[in-house]
Amino acid sequence: MESLELNVHTGAVERVVDLTSRCEQFLADVGAGDGLLHVFVPHATAGVAVIETGAGSDDDLLAALRDVLPPSGPAGRGWRHRHGSPGHGRDHVLPGLVPPYATLPVLGGRLVLGTWQSVVLVDTNVDNPDRRVRLSFLAG
Template identity: 30%
Template sequence: MRQATGIVAVETKGQGFTDVTHEITRWAGEAGMREGLLTLFIRHTSASLLIQENADPAVLDDLRDALDRLAPRDGGWRHDAEGPDDMPAHIRAALTQTHLAIPLIGGRLALGIWQDIYVVEHRDRSHRRELALHLLGE
């Protein structure tokens, strides 16, 4: 068994979905393994990770709308130290995922044809987000 670790930085543009599939696929390919398991972990509490459909942009729009309904900015939250988008961002991150596990088969990530990997920014303004990656395999 071999392993590889790394950090990938992602610049978001504010609330929404940033496709990181290309960067993650490139990183995994450079590790030179054929079989294994890639774990991704986002090092933040107001952003998250999702594997989601890449074909119809309306899917991401509907997901954003659903998260807005589940954690609205005007929800009367006590924690508002960094503004009205702060606590809703924490709730949205808690409802989604902070880590993903993706098999590596034949040297390629085993994503489905309609799947991409997204960093979900839950804050209103842009941020630099970091993903910790760990690939275990051979």
């Protein structure tokens, strides 16, 4: 198995960061053939998704997450997990909806994605501006 840890600066705002080109570069660097690429975020407050980017879907995802996980907590009652900035408890619930991993097929050294699909890091935690992402290629 080949593995690499990426450092991703997300800053102090909610962000969806496209990792697709970094995933493709990793596969090229390790001389990948057929197999699986596993993308993992070792953080309790971030996730990995496969979505369309650049046409507004990334912003729509963040807006939907704000609706489903409002900073004020469920029904405005606040979050039980309360350390960090106001509303930070929602960040700890995020991985229940956007998992911290994705496993993707690789054929001939290339990610098998749909026409508009991208691999993204979803980070709503404004308290942690730097993230690690583990890429692991398992040959088939």
